[in-house]
């Protein structure tokens with residue numbers, strides 16, 4: 001069974017962006033030390049354009065071979081004219097309004113999102129599935145998430161876009177590892193208690 005991992009940047013108070021979803025205030029914490037960590041541990045989570053700019057094009061995937069994002073997150077790439085933001089992964093975009101995929105590497109999931117994710121999880125393979133976000137899709141897939149990798153940056157937003165757009169329900173996770181960085185960032189990995 002392949003794991004679905006929600007790998008996400010968030011503020012100390014659990015927001016993945018400002019009320020409109022913009023998380024660009026967190027980018028300042030991607031310094032030399034943090035970037036070295038990303039290159040070593042999660043190179044495939046850096047979008048294709050960023051990989052190119054950072055000279056990471058040749059780095060092999062370490063954990064994931066597939067990415068799932070909602071149309072809201074995918075829109076950010078589309079607005080930049082990028083139709084395949086994670087060209088080094090199999091890309092799935094959840095959307096009921098994108099009737100046709102804008103890119104041959106991107107498959108649209110229009111209905112039965114949970115069923116499709118279960119199908120992907122049931123595939124054979126050593127690599128997992130990167131749930132990129134955003135909030136709505138993560139909320140819909142909360143019960144399917146096997147692992148959380150949370151990049152917490154030392155910022156308080158006060159309000160903003162939550163990690164999950166979901167109703168109240170407790171889900172328990174076990175802390176597997178935590179790594180701190182000189183700039184106050186923290187990357188914590190949790191597995192779901194089943």
Ligand SMILES: NC(=O)c1ccc[n+]([C@@H]2O[C@H](COP(=O)([O-])OP(=O)(O)OC[C@H]3O[C@@H](n4cnc5c(N)ncnc54)[C@H](OP(=O)(O)O)[C@@H]3O)[C@@H](O)[C@H]2O)c1
Nearest residue numbers: 009016021070071072073094095096097133134135136137
């Ligand atoms: N901090 C971080 O690391 C991080 C990471 C990723 C994203 N983000 C932020 O998250 C924001 C976007 O989040 P969001 O919550 O607004 O949107 P989202 O979750 O990315 O996408 C929501 C859209 O996904 C589609 N969708 C949701 N559930 C579906 C289902 N069951 N079946 C089919 N389609 C479904 C719908 O698209 P249609 O309307 O087309 O039907 C829905 O409008 C962006 O602003 C981005 O900056 C932050």
